[in-house]
Amino acid sequence: MRFVHVVAFSAAMAAASSMLMPYGTQAADAPAFTIKAEGGHFSPSQLEVAANRPFKVLVISAEKTPIEFESFELRRERVVKPGETITVNMPALSPGTYKFFDDFHRDTPEGAIVVK
Amino acid sequence: MAIVAIQFIPVQRSNPPIPGDLVAPAPVKNTLRAACYDCHSNRTRWPWYGALAPASWLVVHEVSEGRRRLNFSDWISYTADPATASHKLEEIAEFVSSGKMAPWYYTILHPEARLSPAQRRMIASWARREAGRIAN
Structure with missing residues (x-):
């Protein structure tokens, strides 16, 4: 009986810690996609990513002046x-553009x- | 006649749910709430003239644009990318200390959005400090 309690407690703690984990830590294994800004264009101009899964975007600038990567x-x-x-x-996103x-x-x- | 007719054109005046509001010391938060939240949050206190077209179109546009550019009610989304949150705070400090915010035309009908020099210093100081904390 005690063993069952230990297992249940451990499972609860694991679940709680995963919920409390900072976003950055959760995103450590997130897939990464690259966008390059060059010559007044983004390349690629369109990225396709999977829904409901955090990801990262690496933005490389080959421009001569600073750019501001922004999304409302x-x-x-x-x-x-x-x-x-x-x-x-x-973050994990719902399907859409x-x-x-x-x-x-x-x-x-x-x-x-x-x-x- | 036209003024009456345009009243029937629907406009979207809503206060959506709040995903995660900004956390800040009470004096800063209270000042932001009084001066900025009507355009930069989901807690808009819609003015009476905002129900009458064509003024309502302008009000809805201003609130929509304000929420798109900076929404304190969705601060949690910015903090998921700490560098974005830090950048937003630096912009708040810059816009408030330079007097760009609130816009002069807005303060004509909204005196509560007029910030005193001391209030501007308080907000800018807090925002820069917080931006530095997040960045490090």
């Missing part, structure tokens, strides 16, 4: 200096993360 829907906003690579943590853009250069065509 995803609530992300990061400055990327020339030659820099940043990692943007993304989530746009991103360069807020410092609004003439740069928007990109999108398509979640399926």
